[in-house]
Amino acid sequence: MMEEIKTPEYDLVKKRLEELKARDDAEIIIRKHASSQIERRGLDEERIRSLLKEPERLKRADKQDEGKFKAHFQISRKYSMVIVLRLNNPNIYIITAYKTSKKWQKQAKKARK
Numbered sequence: 001m002m003e004e005i006k007t008p009e010y011d012l013v014k015k016r017l018e019e020l021k022a023r024d025d026a027e028i029i030i031r032k033h034a035s036s037q038i039e040r041r042g043l044d045e046e047r048i049r050s051l052l053k054e055p056e057r058l059k060r061a062d063k064q065d066e067g068k069f070k071a072h073f074q075i076s077r078k079y080s081m082v083i084v085l086r087l088n089n090p091n092i093y094i095i096t097a098y099k100t101s102k103k104w105q106k107q108a109k110k111a112r113k
Contacts (some may be wrong), residue, residue, distance in 0.1 A: 005060040013069050016087050017055035026090040028052055034094045041098055043081075048097050051081055068095065075099070 004010070020026045028049050030038070038045055051057060051073045059080065060072040067088065073081045084095040 003059070007061065009063045009069060010058070010061040013061040013071050013085075013087070014055050014058050016092065017052060017058060019090075020092060021053045021055060023090060026092070028092050028094065030094045034096045037096045037098075043097060043099060048081065048083060048094065051075070051083065052085075052092060052094075 020028070030045055030048075035045065038048065054073075057073045057075070058071055059074050062070045064070055064084065068084065068086045071083045071085060073083065075081050079099055079101055081097060081099050083097045086093040086095060
């Protein structure tokens with residue numbers, strides 16, 4: 001299982017996802033580019049939306065730009081979903097998403113040591 005990597009970015013993204021789960025007026029907006037990339041990669045938009053409403057699956061978050069984050073969600077023992085998103089109150093915009101295997105993550109962890 002992928003371990004949580006708690007950083008200030010992780011805490012911020014997790015807090016916003018918990019707020020999203022609790023609010024009815026917040027929207028998850030999938031950008032046109034993201035929609036085409038998701039379709040091209042054979043992913044399901046509804047699955048991505050449901051992951052954002054499961055903050056307990058968030059394992060890591062990295063800041064990319066002001067308000068833009070790369071969020072890593074565990075979807076199985078072998079795979080995680082990376083969702084690049086922008087946090088705008090109260091909405092969350094999906095920039096892109098892709099599925100990745102744990103194999104490269106283990107290699108990256110070894111390289112950091």
